[in-house]
Amino acid sequence: MTFFQSKGLQAPDGFDWASEGRGTALVASIESLLSDLTDRQQDALKAELDHLASLANSNGLLSAEQICAGQSIDLEGLEGVEDVLLLLAIQYPHLLDRVSAQASLMQRTGGKQWSAFQFEDDGKPWAISSTAAREGFLNEAIAILELPTHRKREADWFKVIRLHPITGEEIEILQATIYVEERAESELAFGPSDTLERQIVPKVLEVGLACNAQDRVIEICAKGGKEVRDQYAKAFAKHFAPESETPVETPRRDVLLDKLRSAPKFDIEPADGIERIEVSALDFFATGGGFSRFERRGDGETLYQFLERRFGTASPLKASGWQIVSATIRIVIAARDSKRRKTLTVTLRTPNTTTLPNKTETDRQFVFDLLERWQLIAPPPKDEFVLEDV
Template identity: 70%
Template sequence: MPFPDGFDWTSDGRGTALVRSIEALISELPDLQQDNINAELDHLSSLADTDGMTSAEQICAGNSIELEGLEGVEDALLMLAIAHPQMIDRVSAQASLMRRTGGRNWSAFQFDNDGKPWALGSDAARNGFLADAISILDLPEHRKREADWYKTIKTNPITGEETEIVHATIYVEARAESELAFGASNTLDRQLVQKVMEVGIACDAKERIVEICAKGGKKVRDEYVASFAKHFAPQSETPVETPRRNVMLDTLKSPQIFLTEPADGIERVEVSSLDFFSTGGGFTRIEKRGEGETLYHFLERRFGGFSPLRLGGWHMTGATIRIIIAAKEDQRRHTLTVTLRTPNTTTLPNKTEQDRQFVFGLLERWNLLAPRHMDDAKVEVVD
């Protein structure tokens, strides 16, 4: 749609003035063109929320697109639709992944931090992964497919630290559906509408985490991550699934009594390290050393009122908890270690599924994890 010279792109802060200006311009167009444009605007409207704005910011940061000076999410989306139309599909895919995080069709997998590089930029690895996706979806080879790879920049809300995330949205031609529509002769006809199925992945190479959003249940997502490991991280051990839920570190600002039950078989629980970030830009990690004194006792003895637990300007960003399991007849005494980091990283790599479920149950009991996000949404099938 052509915009006249001098069109006023400014907003009143709520977007209503800009919307009215655009509506007036659209009303002068032919009816069919109005319908097409309104359909596109409806799509943009579906993205005009907090998730949509966050997605736009992350994608623009990853593609060196400046949003400075734009007033609100409507301005940002309209600018992208006009100047960078491909980015709207990426914003839509990213917002969809954010809304499904923690839901039924989403899984996150934690690789061991073995220091071995990932081949995320390899064309051969990307093509191999795409071919595997078609096989996992159990679709005929003739079905069209396309993978859109792009980067986003996520910013830690407390520390301001930026992390580069590599994304892939795999679009696959799904089975056609029959729908009623008005044909060229203005009579109802039954037409075949070709559908597109999406599979989304997000790769955090720094934290060694891969998120997968795809329908089909846990078994299918296990197949996707096995393919990811085969093509992009062939030197690393098979990753394990780990829930991605917001952590509640405020619980650890004071000494805790970690409630256990006899059936847990837990000998003791200890906080072995705490990470802090200062509003002045400094980081510090306090680790427990020696027996007979907790980390909290050490902080009080060593720093008193200047402890980051008591002094203003310090924010807790991470904690490591050691769960010592008592020896049993068929098992030696051992320790399960879990690290929590803001806003939603929980690492428990290279443990059995039974151990992982056991530890996450304890974290819920100790109020260290936000309530589980119950999302019944499916991976979208779109026109």
């Protein structure tokens, strides 16, 4: 009712808002309510309702919750996604485009048109709040798209709050949706004289960016294939993290940390050239709240031996109510072929963060193959979810 009142429509006394479903008395009553509007007004209002209906799903609700949390908008007391969307349509209509963009990013996460990039945890600052850095990144995005400089463009920067699925920890994400005027298309439409005319219809191209400064991960959603998204990642590093190395693309694969609840027997082959492997750190989360982190103490004792000696059956590896949320593994490669011994370190964090070594592509693929062999990451998604549009 409030939604229609915001559009200047007043429902008559006794209007039944309780009916549900298509073809009900409610639908007929709403059609009657709209009948006093002009055809253009009816089309505009129905198009808005159709847009809200397209967001009335689990992704739409989660997107709205994340964006509203980032804007400190209280949704307490609202019942379901419809109430949330109607609230936004009435009081915060400018946020609906953000909800739509976020829902689209969420739907495409892990599939085609999406890539995630992991920066090294080098402690060097990011300039994500810099106006100059944002403007420079936007200009470079236009260059990557190879569009004429006169094309209109706009970048919407906003904050969302994601919740960790296990710990419930709030993770602040800076997101940007870049809107660019794409090449217009010619379509048939009825013109002012009610006759068919060929009209030029402007089109908008979108590029999505999500920046997790805490884990130093950026997600990029854009058409054009992997090479294009690599260029966006380099542009991000250039403008927002100029002191850091170019980030590494990291496949989104769920990590399987329960396999580390007991001392693992890592399957290695002579060709691997591995001198030793150790779990050097484990992070735990306790049901009901609370974190604990344990690191390997020294050469004479493994982390598992230390936890057994120090805590026995009360160890978080054995006691109920503890979950492993992060693990760091050190892989020591023996010296050979005139090459020095080296150590490759990888950290796995729930639900799907893998900090592969940011050294060479050979090292990264080597470690990734080991994680698959040791079943510490889930199998890749089916082919239909990773086919790339170029």
